[in-house]
Amino acid sequence: MSIAPQFVGADLGQAFRFWPRHNEAIYKRLESKHAWLEDQHVGDGGAPVFEEDPLENEMILNMGPQHPATHGVLRCVVKMDGELIERAVLDIGYLHRGIEKLAESKTYQEFMPYTDRMDYLSPYSNNVAWCLAVEKLAGIEVPERAQWIRMMMSELARVSSHLLWLGVGLMDAGAVSVFLWTFQGREDIYKIFDEVAGARFTVSHSRIGGIASDLTPSSLAMIKDFVDRYPKVIKDWQNLLNRNRIWIDRNKGVGTITAEEAKELGLTGANLRGSGVPYDVRRFEPYLKYDDVDFNIPIRTEGDCLARYFVRMEEMLESIKIIEQCLARLPEGKIRADDAKSAYPSKEEVYYSMEGMIHDFMYTDTGVAPPKGARAYHAIEAPKGELGFYLESDGTGRPSRVHINSPSFSNLQALEYMMEGEAVADVVVLIGSIDPVMGEADK
Amino acid sequence: MRDDAKNVADKTVPHREDEALKFYFTPTDPPGDTSDNPHAKASTQVADVIDALREEFGEPAIGEMRVYAGEHEVVVDRFRTIEVCRYLKEEQGFDYLSALGGVDRFVEGDRFEVVYNLLSLDDAKRIRLRVRVDEDDLTVPSISSVFRSATWHEREVYDMLGIRFDGHPDLRRMFMPEDFEYYPQRKEFPLLGVPGSLPLPPQTPEGDLTMDPFAAAHGSKPRESFDEPKSDFEQSL
Numbered sequence: 289m290s291i292a293p294q295f296v297g298a299d300l301g302q303a304f305r306f307w308p309r310h311n312e313a314i315y316k317r318l319e320s321k322h323a324w325l326e327d328q329h330v331g332d333g334g335a336p337v338f339e340e341d342p343l344e345n346e347m348i349l350n351m352g353p354q355h356p357a358t359h360g361v362l363r364c365v366v367k368m369d370g371e372l373i374e375r376a377v378l379d380i381g382y383l384h385r386g387i388e389k390l391a392e393s394k395t396y397q398e399f400m401p402y403t404d405r406m407d408y409l410s411p412y413s414n415n416v417a418w419c420l421a422v423e424k425l426a427g428i429e430v431p432e433r434a435q436w437i438r439m440m441m442s443e444l445a446r447v448s449s450h451l452l453w454l455g456v457g458l459m460d461a462g463a464v465s466v467f468l469w470t471f472q473g474r475e476d477i478y479k480i481f482d483e484v485a486g487a488r489f490t491v492s493h494s495r496i497g498g499i500a501s502d503l504t505p506s507s508l509a510m511i512k513d514f515v516d517r518y519p520k521v522i523k524d525w526q527n528l529l530n531r532n533r534i535w536i537d538r539n540k541g542v543g544t545i546t547a548e549e550a551k552e553l554g555l556t557g558a559n560l561r562g563s564g565v566p567y568d569v570r571r572f573e574p575y576l577k578y579d580d581v582d583f584n585i586p587i588r589t590e591g592d593c594l595a596r597y598f599v600r601m602e603e604m605l606e607s608i609k610i611i612e613q614c615l616a617r618l619p620e621g622k623i624r625a626d627d628a629k630s631a632y633p634s635k636e637e638v639y640y641s642m643e644g645m646i647h648d649f650m651y652t653d654t655g656v657a658p659p660k661g662a663r664a665y666h667a668i669e670a671p672k673g674e675l676g677f678y679l680e681s682d683g684t685g686r687p688s689r690v691h692i693n694s695p696s697f698s699n700l701q702a703l704e705y706m707m708e709g710e711a712v713a714d715v716v717v718l719i720g721s722i723d724p725v726m727g728e729a730d731k
Numbered sequence: 732m733r734d735d736a737k738n739v740a741d742k743t744v745p746h747r748e749d750e751a752l753k754f755y756f757t758p759t760d761p762p763g764d765t766s767d768n769p770h771a772k773a774s775t776q777v778a779d780v781i782d783a784l785r786e787e788f789g790e791p792a793i794g795e796m797r798v799y800a801g802e803h804e805v806v807v808d809r810f811r812t813i814e815v816c817r818y819l820k821e822e823q824g825f826d827y828l829s830a831l832g833g834v835d836r837f838v839e840g841d842r843f844e845v846v847y848n849l850l851s852l853d854d855a856k857r858i859r860l861r862v863r864v865d866e867d868d869l870t871v872p873s874i875s876s877v878f879r880s881a882t883w884h885e886r887e888v889y890d891m892l893g894i895r896f897d898g899h900p901d902l903r904r905m906f907m908p909e910d911f912e913y914y915p916q917r918k919e920f921p922l923l924g925v926p927g928s929l930p931l932p933p934q935t936p937e938g939d940l941t942m943d944p945f946a947a948a949h950g951s952k953p954r955e956s957f958d959e960p961k962s963d964f965e966q967s968l
Contacts, residue, residue: 306910306930306931306932306940307908307909307910307930308910309908309909309910310904310908310909310910312909313903313909314903317901317903321901380905380906381904381905381906381907381908384906384907386915386916388891388916389915389916389920389922390922392918393922420770423769423770424768424770424771424800425800427767427768427769427770427800428769429769430769551826551827551852552878552879552880553879553880554827554828554878554879554880565852566852567827567850567852572774572852572855573772573773573774573775573855573857575770575772661799662799662800663797663799663802663804664770664799664800664802665775665802665848665857665859666770667829674829676829676830676848678830678832678846678848680834689834689835691830691832691833691834691846693829693830693832693848697883697887698830698880698883700883701880701882701883702880730906731906
């Protein structure tokens with residue numbers, strides 16, 4: 289089967305054998321970018337013209353989708369002038385699984401494992417975001433204890449996600465040892481999740497109307513041990529990095545975004561707060577028990593990679609502060625709503641009573657059925673930024689529309705503009721500081 | 732841009748009858764008074780902003796308002812979208828676009844909807860606008876001149892539902908390759924995809940492109956990827 293594409297790169301043979309129109313469109317975009325902003329670049333939309341003398345050519349560099357520094361299957365096509373990036377086009381979708389479409393054929397509870405695989409660095413936050421959105425749609429009230437446990441585990445997920453960002457970000461800049469240390473930290477958190485949920489990574493522990501299982505004394509002891517040990521560990525890392533000349537030189541003044549630009553480009557999460565915009569969903573629209581606990585929201589105004597580094601490091605300490613308060617104030621009580629129409633019955637009921645078994649069957653088969661025509665949007669502050677689910681119901685047990693507002697998608701859009709004017713060596717540092725997860729951006 | 736006539740006219744109509752939605756129906760009450768929703772937020776109660784919009788733009792431009800779970804949302808006329816967004820941004824302080832998404836309502840008139848989610852960071856307010864668009868004329872004005880961050884979100888809606896955005900600087904597909912000819916988020920699009928619509932890399936170095944990754948589900952066995960001797964059990968069949 290041969291397709292004869294008439295575009296640049298056709299001579300690369302096998303590499304562009306499929307999707308020729310796709311690559312053609314990306315190169316056209318690279319040529320015509322900014323023509324709509326400043327009229328000086330009136331590209332004819334054609335492929336780049338190559339000069340006789342190779343030194344006259346602008347170099348076009350394809351990074352990804354298979355590139356270790358792109359944190360997943362992110363493809364950057366950059367046009368360079370010397371070693372500075374003149375224009376950049378990001379191509380995403382290599383991990384597109386169509387989970388919004390899949391959600392329309394699943395019950396609300398069945399969709400939960402898919403949310404684990406969106407931002408796969410902090411699955412617990414995604415579970416909580418999904419449950420809260422469904423609970424808002426169906427008007428389900430969650431017991432206090434479940435809310436505190438959810439909050440505690442979401443903050444652990446935030447620490448775990450930031451630990452990965454730190455290790456990988458430093459590895460991109462050339463320091464491998466921190467990567468090994470932060471993975472020890474992640475290992476400790478995996479062990480906690482294993483004890484709490486029975487799974488190290490894709491936990492699926494939250495349930496609509498509550499959580500799956502209560503915390504055991506041993507898991508509480510593990511969390512206690514973690515929050516006792518880690519403030520010191522994080523401060524040690526800060527001592528190593530905050531005044532580290534190589535780290536600062538690689539980050540300071542790179543990818544600077546002002547507060548106005550950050551809002552205009554739709555940045556979210558720590559990236560937005562690194563530019564001095566105090567937007568955090570935990571304060572903006574408090575959910576769970578965030579209005580009951582005491583914590584600060586770190587903000588920097590410089591807007592460069594270093595500012596984003598400081599914000600995330602401080603956020604980890606704030607998260608540990610929240611977990612400590614959760615441990616101290618964890619109330620006794622039920623962990624799921626006591627209503628067969630809104631939450632699963634406990635295993636004891638299922639095994640030892642007829643009604644319990646019927647409720648379990650009905651909940652698995654049909655599940656929550658929010659009123660016909662109901663629509664709701666609920667957002668949480670995930671480690672990457674505002675993660676929101678917009679749901680529409682048609683009165684059945686399956687959503688008629690799920691729209692996922694994923695923070696990595698919004699952040700990547702700004703990255704495309706952030707890269708322009710930077711050196712090509714800074715691309716990996718920039719991607720690391722934006723902290724995208726393609727599972728979430730590609731849906 | 733490619734000619735989309737095929738997608739709009741032919742593929743949707745014949746499927747309407749035989750591929751009607753399956754309802755696993757549980758009788759429920761219509762959404763009633765939900766002011767006691769335990770998850771309702773103060774930030775989404777923006778009746779005063781909607782009143783100001785109605786005063787500024789009048790009745791046909793600003794349609795019905797709906798409240799559910801403490802969230803106020805309003806239908807906006809398609810051709811006034813840019814003006815309304817600019818007014819909200821400049822006069823009402825809604826300076827941050829949180830998200831923008833498309834909905835396939837799967838009904839006769841005004842089948843598609845575009846939903847805008849705007850934030851006012853200073854006043855801690857969130858408003859939701861809906862713009863309805865019919866299948867016959869699938870264009871909505873692009874708000875990328877008001878909010879630059881709408882660019883990718885509008886590309887996503889175009890990719891998934893086929894709604895075109897007038898005045899968009901870069902209307903390419905977001906997730907699917909340009910060579911793909913369908914709009915997968917539409918209700919009539921089959922969950923397992925259309926065989927042959929999306930060529931994938933060959934399974935052997937010299938092989939042909941893989942035209943249907945779900946061949947088994949579509950009734951044909953995929954070609955064997957490498958020469959492996961059959962097991963005793965397979966030979967006995």
